[in-house]
Amino acid sequence: MFKIAKYVMYDILRSKVLIAYSLFLLLVSFSLFSMEENSSKSLISLMSVVMIIVPLVSIIFSTTYFYNAYQFIELLVAQPINRSSILLGEFIGVSVSLLFALFTGVGIPVLIYAPDSTGLVLMISGFALTLSFISLAFFSSVAMRDKAKGIGMSLMLWFYFSVIYDGLVLGILFSFNEYPLEKAVIALASFNPIDLGRIIILMKMDISALMGLTGAVYKQFFGSNFGIIYSLSIMLMWIILPMLIALRIFRKKNL
Amino acid sequence: MIRTERLEKSFGKLHVLKGIDVEFKAGQVVSVIGHNGSGKTTLIKCILGMVLADKGNIYVDEKSIAGDFRYRENIGYMPQIGHYPENMKIGQIFRMMKDLRKNADVLDESLMEEYKLSELFEKPMHALSGGTTQKVSASLAFLFNPKVLILDEPTAGLDPLATEILKTKILEAKGKGKLVIITSHIMSEVEEMADTVMYLYEGKVNFYNSITELKQQTGEEKVGKAIAKIMKESAHV
Numbered sequence: 001m002f003k004i005a006k007y008v009m010y011d012i013l014r015s016k017v018l019i020a021y022s023l024f025l026l027l028v029s030f031s032l033f034s035m036e037e038n039s040s041k042s043l044i045s046l047m048s049v050v051m052i053i054v055p056l057v058s059i060i061f062s063t064t065y066f067y068n069a070y071q072f073i074e075l076l077v078a079q080p081i082n083r084s085s086i087l088l089g090e091f092i093g094v095s096v097s098l099l100f101a102l103f104t105g106v107g108i109p110v111l112i113y114a115p116d117s118t119g120l121v122l123m124i125s126g127f128a129l130t131l132s133f134i135s136l137a138f139f140s141s142v143a144m145r146d147k148a149k150g151i152g153m154s155l156m157l158w159f160y161f162s163v164i165y166d167g168l169v170l171g172i173l174f175s176f177n178e179y180p181l182e183k184a185v186i187a188l189a190s191f192n193p194i195d196l197g198r199i200i201i202l203m204k205m206d207i208s209a210l211m212g213l214t215g216a217v218y219k220q221f222f223g224s225n226f227g228i229i230y231s232l233s234i235m236l237m238w239i240i241l242p243m244l245i246a247l248r249i250f251r252k253k254n255l
Numbered sequence: 256m257i258r259t260e261r262l263e264k265s266f267g268k269l270h271v272l273k274g275i276d277v278e279f280k281a282g283q284v285v286s287v288i289g290h291n292g293s294g295k296t297t298l299i300k301c302i303l304g305m306v307l308a309d310k311g312n313i314y315v316d317e318k319s320i321a322g323d324f325r326y327r328e329n330i331g332y333m334p335q336i337g338h339y340p341e342n343m344k345i346g347q348i349f350r351m352m353k354d355l356r357k358n359a360d361v362l363d364e365s366l367m368e369e370y371k372l373s374e375l376f377e378k379p380m381h382a383l384s385g386g387t388t389q390k391v392s393a394s395l396a397f398l399f400n401p402k403v404l405i406l407d408e409p410t411a412g413l414d415p416l417a418t419e420i421l422k423t424k425i426l427e428a429k430g431k432g433k434l435v436i437i438t439s440h441i442m443s444e445v446e447e448m449a450d451t452v453m454y455l456y457e458g459k460v461n462f463y464n465s466i467t468e469l470k471q472q473t474g475e476e477k478v479g480k481a482i483a484k485i486m487k488e489s490a491h492v
Binding site for chain 1: 266300303305306309319324325326327328330332334340342343351352354355356357423450
């Protein structure tokens with residue numbers, strides 16, 4: 001498993017796309033930090049970028065990588081290697097490479113300009129989002145035989161989580177605004193890793209007052225120790241579940 | 256050594272294998288023949304565990320292969336068209352395969368040497384011609400000294416010299432008591448290498464017997480003609 005991960009990393013770390021991704025993040029981070037005097041303002045802008053770019057790049061890069069590595073996977077399946085180790089090896093390889101890129105692009109600037117707990121939380125959310133979108137990418141690549149369909153499904157997943165879902169939540173809040181929605185709002189946030197990541201960071205920044213009643217509800221729940229454990233474990237579920245389903249499909253797949 | 260039991264496989268509505276019962280023994284060179292789409296490659300992929308059968312069982316050394324992967328340590332496989340990671344160089348592919356397969360203690364690098372692949376070690380895979388890729392596939396199949404060799408159209412794309420080297424290697428493997436399964440459309444090769452012919456017709460075993468038996472049954476001298484006769488007969492039925 002780790003040997004496969006090693007070869008995957010060896011393959012990816014030389015790819016131009018990954019280098020471009022790191023450089024782009026690096027550029028964005030440095031310019032945001034140098035534009036503002038107050039580093040927490042820059043962190044908020046950086047968060048908005050991270051919440052859109054990181055999931056998109058993670059899911060699309062992993063999906064295309066999987067289809068391009070299909071021949072390699074075929075070669076491995078005919079060898080005395082367990083199928084689960086093959087897929088997990090691929091997952092670890094892609095994950096380490098993308099986390100490395102995120103660390104260079106966002107982690108280093110944050111360490112230089114805002115080495116506080118908020119910066120740390122931003123990094124953790126970014127890492128968790130990267131992992132969960134790689135996991136989702138593996139799910140759609142294994143489920144779809146056709147490359148175009150697989151990439152299409154990945155794009156749809158990203159679009160759903162970053163755009164459609166928020167619209168749906170707004171619609172629900174608007175139509176049921178006469179009812180007590182506190183618990184529902186928390187539950188709704190758990191079904192979207194991007195929202196969850198954003199909330200965790202905003203709670204850390206102590207600007208929930210700006211978010212009105214919902215912010216107060218969030219603060220009360222996600223600000224507590226239980227809330228932190230809860231949100232971290234839900235994040236973890238978003239990493240593990242899609243990958244588990246992908247493993248189940250892959251074990252029975254005809255190559 | 257390898258036995259299949261009522262093996263069935265469908266891809267959607269396409270019923271590719273319709274109950275295959277065969278036994279391959281050590282020291283045999285079996286040639287699997289059949290029309291395009293008769294299920295040859297599917298049968299091979301089932302034995303390799305790349306395709307999972309819908310019904311029936313496959314036993315390697317009397318052990319079912321379902322849920323197992325270690326049995327593949329005994330198998331060397333040469334695909335019809337080898338696909339390798341394009342960014343890697345030939346040398347890296349060989350090093351990686353040695354690294355990934357743990358039973359690499361008794362390596363057989365003779366084919367690699369005869370094809371002079373070590374001179375090309377720095378060439379990336381995407382720059383290789385089809386024939387050179389086939390040479391890499393063949394060398395990899397023999398590299399780990401497996402008890403079973405499965406070669407899917409091994410000589411397609413190879414030049415005459417490379418084909419001769421491969422044929423000698425196959426006959427040498429037979430002499431060592433290995434099982435060799437070959438699919439081929441070239442009848443002269445079947446005659447030269449194989450001792451047993453298995454004819455797949457629309458997902459069923461139509462004929463599975465030794466070449467001498469085949470010649471006697473059909474009364475033909477040449478394997479090619481004998482097989483053509485059988486193919487015609489089965490098409491009439």
